[in-house]
Amino acid sequence: MLDIKDFSIFENHSNFDFKGFLLKIASYWKWFLVSLIISFTIAYQVNIRKEKIYGMQTLISIKEESNPFFTSNTSLVFNWGGTSDQVNGISTIIQSRSHNELVVDKLQFYIDYLVQGKYNLEDSYGAVPFYIDIDKSRGQIANTLIGIKFLSESEYEIRIPFVANSVSILTYSNNSYSNTAVQPVEFIKKYKVGEQVLLPFLAWKLQINDNPGFYKGNEYFVRFNDFDGTVSRYRGINVSSEDKGGSILTLGMQGTNKARMVEYLNSTVKMLVKIQLDGKNQFATNTIKFIDSTLVNMESQLKQTGNELKTFRKDKNIYEIEGGGTKFSDKITDFDVEKDLVARKITYYNSLKSYLNNSVDYSRLPAPSVAGIDDPNIVANVSKLITLSTQRSEMAYAVKSDKIFKDFDNQMRAVKDVLLENIVTAKSSLLYDLSLVNAKIGQAESVVKRLPEEQQELLKIKRKYDLSDNIYNEFLKKRNEAEIVKASNLSDIHFIDSAKDIGGGLIGPKTSVNYVLALFLGILIPLIFVFGIFFINNSIQNADDINKLTQIPLIGVIGINKDSLSLAVFDKPKSALSEAFRGIRSSLQFLYKKQQVSGSKTLMITSSISGEGKTFCSINIATVFALSEKKTVIVGLDLRKPRLADEFNLTTQLGVVNYLIKQNSLAEITNSTDIANLDVILSGPVPPNPSELILSEAMRELIEELKQKYDYVILDTPPVGLVSDALELAQYADVTLYIVRQNYTKKDMITLLNTRVKRGELNNASVVLNGYENKAKYGSTYGYGYGYGAYSNGYHDEDEKHGLWKTIFNKFKKNN
Template sequence: MKKQNKEHEIDIKSWLFKFRSKWYLFLAFSLISLAAAYVYVKSSNRVYEFSATLLLGDQHTGSKKAQELLNLLEGSQPKGIKVEDEIGLLMSADMVKKALQNVDFSVSYYRVNDHWLNKATDLIVEEQYKSAPYIVKLDTSHQQLVDAPFEIRILPDNKYELTLKAKDVARYNFKNHTTLEYLPEMEFKKVLEFGKPYQDKYMSFTLERAKEFDETPAKKFYFVINSMDSQVGQQQSSLWVQPLQRESRVLALSSKGSIPEKQILFLNALMDAYVANDLEEKNQNGRKTLDFIDKQIATLTDSLKQSKQALSSYRSANRISDIGMQSNISFEKLSQLEAEKSKISTDRIYYENILDQIQNGSELTQAVSPTVAGIQNPILNSLFLELSELNKQKAGYKVNATSDNPMLQVLEGKINSTRNAIVANLKNQIRSSDISLQDVDRRIARIEGDLAKQPEQERRLTDLQSQSEFIDKKYSFLLEKRADAAIALATNTTDKKVVDRATLSSAGPVNVKPNMIYMLALIIGLIIPAAMIVLMDKADDTIKGKSDLATITKIPFLGVIAHGSKSDKLAVKNNPRSAIAESFRSVRINLQYLMAESNFKVIGITSSISGEGKTFTSVNLSSELAMSGKRTVLIESDMRKPTFGKYFNTHNAAGLSSYLTQGLPLDEVIQKTEIENLDVISCGPIPDNAIQLLELSKMTELIERLKQEYDYVVIDTPPIGFVSEYFILMKHMDTNIYVVKHKYTTKDLLDQVNELYLSRKIKNIYMVINDLDYSNTYEYGYKKKASYYYV
């Protein structure tokens, strides 16, 4: 269990060594990252955050309160507002547009600072507001080129050079805020004079010198004429509205921008436009009520005058001053019926008026509620309130939703359903009024029939009096209602209130914080090379040390051979105090120690593939054994690729192949070397059947004879990954050394020798790592400090 846990542990010291060995990567990436951070800090516009608060009323203030006092809304109770709908209205494009129409953001001014980062391209660009050296006055009655940069170069003699070079430039009409066309490419350069208007078929404006401006040197200036759509989109993208707390009616408005004065002005204008829009909607409702009553009063004014004049003339002509008691009773009943008929007629006219508005396409939200005219109909009042609420919800959803939004489609269905219910209710009221009028007319006819029996003069007088009283009562009723409506309109106030005007809410820029950016850049500059080193290490499948061998094989580890010069083939002899010579001594001593209890004579040395240093290890280990006083013979059994000629002054005229095929005496194939106690048997002439030769009994006889004459027999075998000679020679060997090269041999190449070891087909095998650079590995990094002991 401990071993498994150890395998999953992270060797921090090892990773620190790997990172330290690639210190130049950390330095390079850190410098690049910090340089990029510096460019970002210098080139980014500072963006600040601004905030304001707005109170949504409870709909029991202003005109609604006055109407409650006047009992104009006795039949219904107003529903509470929905904060989400109000937020949608406040953030809507229409509301933002109304706010922008009250401020002058149609032209944006920019300056390109005179900084070394702007030598190649314009990186550091600063927006100006009331600090530019010139002012652009637009002729909004003329079309303009919008959303394109006009470069300005100030010249002597009160002149300037105007340059435009852009593609897909929009030609814009500021009267109705519409785009007329897009010009694929626009390019011109003109020298103009400050204070004089310039006009062509595309634009019309005047540039004037500013009295106060920033005199800091600049590389260049330019301005952009903004379309209303671009202004609305820019402000909407930076605007955010939310309630201070859940169920709270106080909204917190926040916005971001690079010019504090502009953003504060916009937020205040937005809140003012929202409050003014709410008051205007309420006043519009009151004005429609007054207009309706005024039309009715104008119609009755002449009728009232004529009825009174007719009554007076009739009395004078017929000298009538009083009416009998019976007539009075009849007339009183008739007068009551006439008043009731007047009331029903007025109601019917009003219902027809509302129905006509709806059927002629008038906005339902602007239709006058029946209660305002004094008609009590709870069902109709409820339907109007429900329709108004649905329209508010629709306006809220349209801010961020398209026409295909399911919620909008559901709301549209509810609105149409409510509208149809209103139409049906109005028609029912009109039919009911007609029935009531017919009933009243029948009762009036009955009374008039009774009065017909009276003298003609008295009946005529009664008719005139009834007509005059009817018109007078109707006229008084309308005057009373007009006074009520006028009072309601005069006391009308909005229930929206600005709590806190816009202020700068951030202590500094919210997008550019130099210390944090530099710290983040430094961290990124360290993370990138660290990640690269980790990825490369994980992708590197070569053997890098003893720990790698321990994870992929159970073959015992014998030692390492230090990295040295490729030209020094016989390092053990030529430089006995070198790190390579010391490595071979260590391997020789470890081998003799491990095999101390066995009488081993034959040492086989092989590897996985060519280039791992198998022959180099064989030659130097044989040399070390010979230099330790042991008579050693080295056999070159790799008869396909002989290489001993690079190490010794030997020849291949006679060798192992000659001995096995021609039967040459052993003395003729053994060659002396310059190293005492070391003889070699080269491969000889390269045969066509190397495997068959090694399988001959003469090879066994040769090994047995050499074991009697020498202390050690070292056989340099071919790589087991390429050919099969090693498996034939394996039976002659007392011990085997398997050579892997540092950062060259891949781990999968050890699969074959692992299978041999685990199946016990090979005995006494040990692993050796060749060409290991002590300064490039953590496991043996301490040995680089032993340079004092090496020469």
């Protein structure tokens, strides 16, 4: 049946030693200090190497401007959708590829003008004393720094370091790449300012700006970048509205060169104004083109009719012929003009119907007014169709959403269907008007036929001439109206605040953010390491670890021996380390008394594995007994790996093994030391069968003989975790001290100790924590001199503070 105590192991593991963790973190303060110094140094270097980032803005308004010459006859432009639709459309155009291609090409912002700064190349557009006038039809070396050094005010030197046998060249006229062969050496050549440079990889003229300042001896750099890549960067221009649905737009850019951003922001708005105004004038432009093409035909026709009239009048008394026919001529001319107007309207409707049915681009439709059509439904719908078609074509490169295009197509289809219905209705009415005019003309012509033949011929010629002249004048009038409308149109886009460098605009780099990040990482990185050490390290760290893992009492804590000698108590009897061993002596006397051990007393000292300090503890525990005037002997029973001879500088080869094999007596193997009342018996030569020797009856005789001679017998045994020798010697020990070394002994070894004690393999066992470093690093302490800090002043000898090299030398000497 399970007992509740069986689950104690889970309770032990679930308890997180938060205090110990904090103390451990504090003990690694040097790590944190170094980490913070490194992280802040990196942050500082990053900050000073980063170029300053500026932000520039321009503010524009979008206001629907009506034409001041707007009348039912002259208005050739019709704005649809309202201001909010215009704002959305303009925002889209500003970020479109086609729009930014126009601006980048106009400004030639694919050319970088650079100077060498303290840490890197800096964009110096607007600050260099020159500009490059390139031949776009010729190739320019792509993405390569071209050094320009002014040897004088009128002469400069080009330097290009070629590292391969060919270079890539870029032709900006068609945005194409190609390669050309070069020599893999540094190209150097001198040119005059303004001289045409014609090379297989370069074609330009270098011109000096107005007021260039002093530039002789200065070196600059030029680089030709990919056109599409440059356009992509400038498409990132930020467009925001002051309020939802508002007509105020803020255009913003961020970069390292304020002059370049100011130029681009203002140029993009100017280009936008031009595009928008061209769109508003599209109706008038289409009308003017249509009228111009018609006037060409009308001029030839008018000239031909005039020649006929001139020929007819030759050698004739024109006044006698005209007499009596003038009134008929004027009347028929009026009818002809009326008929032509109706016919032109019908022709326009037929052409419009055919265009609507057979085309998808309606941006080139002429205005209905060219045919004398003033029907508001026709004019409005044609204007709307032109506007929608123009907007759709402008969005082709900026918008990838099929839904938006479908919306435009649906709107245009709806307008087209309405127009087709309007055309049917208008044509039926015009055909009726045409029949009435034809009837009137027929009546007039029947009267004219009664006139003399020459009068009829003259009326016929004049009729043709007057009709052509009236039509020509009418088209000239319409053209003038279109020109007036075009000239008087105003853009809907206006500058409120143009972009301007007024000395501010600095927005980066965010140095404070980098320093905060450095602080965070400087703490986090060592914290992760400490966290890993704390949780991954399975070694004993402090007394609390021992108390959690075993019920065996902890009777002492031994600090680190910072000197190379093992006789710590004898060398420094007033040190804190010596007091710790005296504390263990007091605890041992209490244990002996509790076990009612009288007379000579034995103490076995062992550990889990080698290196935990059991020999060091054996020597110093024996020393404190000897200093209390008790006859004490240390018996080296680690027959496999003896060390006592080195600690006491003994050269004899005799020891326990010689006694056990009956070669020498106890007196012969016993060695006196410089410490009064302390003798040492070495282990002797390494035997082939140490376990059998320990199990022999001679071992019992040795212990009995020692107990008769000494007050305290200290048995320095091998580790129980490696060999079984110590377990065989446990029967001779009144008390067993199990040495645990801080940050060395694994916690699993304590489980092994519990098992051996539970089985009775070790008698009267107690634990000693050896190699304890300090309170701040590992938590609670036990024993004299540890944990009292400055309060121990005057009771203990102060430990000498060694330098780095001294400490390394002592450790090396101790290990060897």
